[in-house]
Amino acid sequence: MSSTLRCIACDARHEPREVRYRCARCDDLLEVAHDLDRIGREHGGGDALRELFEARLGSRERPYHSGVWRYHEVILPDLPLGDVVSKPEGNTSLYRVEAIERAFDAAELHIKHEGENPTLSFKDRGMTAGVSWAKHLGMARVACASTGDTSAALAAYAAGVDGLDAAVLLPRGKISPEQLAQALAYGATTLAVDGDFDVCMRLVRELSAAHPVYLLNSMNPFRIEGQKAIGLEVIQQLGWRVPDWFVIPVGNAGNVSALGKGLIEAKALGLIDRLPRIAAIQAEAADPFHRSFLGGFRERVTVTARPTAASAIRIGAPVSHDKARRVIERFEGSVVRAVGEDELLEAKTIADRGGVAVCPNSGVALAGLRRLRTEGVIGRAESVVVIATAHGAKFSQVADHGEAANRPRPVAAELDAIVAALGL
Numbered sequence: 001m002s003s004t005l006r007c008i009a010c011d012a013r014h015e016p017r018e019v020r021y022r023c024a025r026c027d028d029l030l031e032v033a034h035d036l037d038r039i040g041r042e043h044g045g046g047d048a049l050r051e052l053f054e055a056r057l058g059s060r061e062r063p064y065h066s067g068v069w070r071y072h073e074v075i076l077p078d079l080p081l082g083d084v085v086s087k088p089e090g091n092t093s094l095y096r097v098e099a100i101e102r103a104f105d106a107a108e109l110h111i112k113h114e115g116e117n118p119t120l121s122f123k124d125r126g127m128t129a130g131v132s133w134a135k136h137l138g139m140a141r142v143a144c145a146s147t148g149d150t151s152a153a154l155a156a157y158a159a160g161v162d163g164l165d166a167a168v169l170l171p172r173g174k175i176s177p178e179q180l181a182q183a184l185a186y187g188a189t190t191l192a193v194d195g196d197f198d199v200c201m202r203l204v205r206e207l208s209a210a211h212p213v214y215l216l217n218s219m220n221p222f223r224i225e226g227q228k229a230i231g232l233e234v235i236q237q238l239g240w241r242v243p244d245w246f247v248i249p250v251g252n253a254g255n256v257s258a259l260g261k262g263l264i265e266a267k268a269l270g271l272i273d274r275l276p277r278i279a280a281i282q283a284e285a286a287d288p289f290h291r292s293f294l295g296g297f298r299e300r301v302t303v304t305a306r307p308t309a310a311s312a313i314r315i316g317a318p319v320s321h322d323k324a325r326r327v328i329e330r331f332e333g334s335v336v337r338a339v340g341e342d343e344l345l346e347a348k349t350i351a352d353r354g355g356v357a358v359c360p361n362s363g364v365a366l367a368g369l370r371r372l373r374t375e376g377v378i379g380r381a382e383s384v385v386v387i388a389t390a391h392g393a394k395f396s397q398v399a400d401h402g403e404a405a406n407r408p409r410p411v412a413a414e415l416d417a418i419v420a421a422l423g424l
């Protein structure tokens with residue numbers, strides 16, 4: 001075995017094949033701890049690993065054609081490839097658009113578009129790892145609470161596995177119709193709960209504690225391993241160059257934890273030689289992590305999350321708070337900010353108009369970039385990668401913003417009318 005389950009607080013080790021989400025000794029979060037020395041030794045060090053990952057780029061060989069399983073050796077080395085459930089996922093574009101760079105006054109801005117995954121959000125990366133592990137363990141039922149994208153991904157990945165049933169708990173009326181349609185189409189048992197996400201999260205934890213139901217929220221440490229691949233793939237796309245900044249939206253804080261874990265391991269393995277800074281951005285309507293940051297992380301703040309266009313991050317008690325806090329503290333110079341509704345919608349519109357259709361949650365990250373540029377925390381010449389977490393098409397009800405809003409113009413079915421409408 002190359003990996004164990006390690007408690008992030010007391011360092012207690014657990015057997016990775018045990019179904020467990022929290023430390024038996026102190027009840028804190030667990031992470032998959034890899035034997036990095038051994039992995040490095042077995043594969044000949046950082047240079048050889050880079051070469052291996054480069055050789056797989058563009059490969060048609062399953063599952064190495066996936067943007068997650070290309071990195072199998074550093075994701076879940078103990079998972080037999082025969083248990084991998086892959087669509088494939090990942091291999092998402094890293095966009096660089098001059099008009100968008102100009103709008104954000106940033107000399108080198110890349111948008112990593114995780115909306116290009118099979119269910120149109122980054123959750124597929126975590127779910128290919130989580131569902132593969134569920135299959136490996138021989139589970140018959142998987143479940144999650146969701147603000148919409150986790151449920152779509154869980155439903156999609158479970159749908160491909162014989163004998164695996166998926167159940168999803170959704171806060172009724174608080175997710176987009178497109179996200180709901182996904183869970184239904186993939187055939188998951190879809191429970192619309194009369195409560196918010198945090199209530200759904202509590203219920204699904206109680207459910208999985210008392211019944212043989214495998215929990216696939218991001219407190220499941222195996223999901224984090226798949227999500228690590230976002231950072232690795234960005235670095236590979238940049239020719240193994242580390243950008244100055246990653247900017248990422250934060251809800252339950254699993255993704256920022258995964259980004260940090262992947263980069264720390266990449267440095268330990270010699271894949272990269274330095275760490276970037278990380279800017280974790282929340283919506284003001286659901287800003288507990290930001291509040292904790294403002295208090296120097298002396299206490300863990302929770303809030304009752306209010307409605308926001310960034311509905312995927314409407315979370316008042318982030319489950320992965322402790323992991324995310326460690327990332328912000330470990331990556332020197334990292335910051336947390338919260339942005340308002342107008343700011344996030346305006347930022348989303350800028351990306352959309354630049355031809356990169358992102359979701360409002362990604363708008364939060366872009367608005368965070370704008371704020372940090374204005375503050376001078378991020379310099380104009382610094383290289384920035386913004387993680388766009390889902391596709392704009394999943395959130396069609398989030399209206400175009402303000403006076404610049406683009407609307408369909410009714411026109412008669414006559415060439416003259418069309419010519420006149422075009423001002424020709």
Ligand SMILES: *Cc1c(COP(=O)(O)O)cnc(C)c1O
Nearest residue numbers: 149251252253254255361389390
């Ligand atoms: C889940 C999700 C997030 C937040 O990720 P966390 O890991 O919960 O912090 C952001 N954007 C979108 C679109 C999501 O689906």
Ligand SMILES: [Zn+2]
Nearest residue numbers: 007010023026
């Ligand atoms: Zn512990």
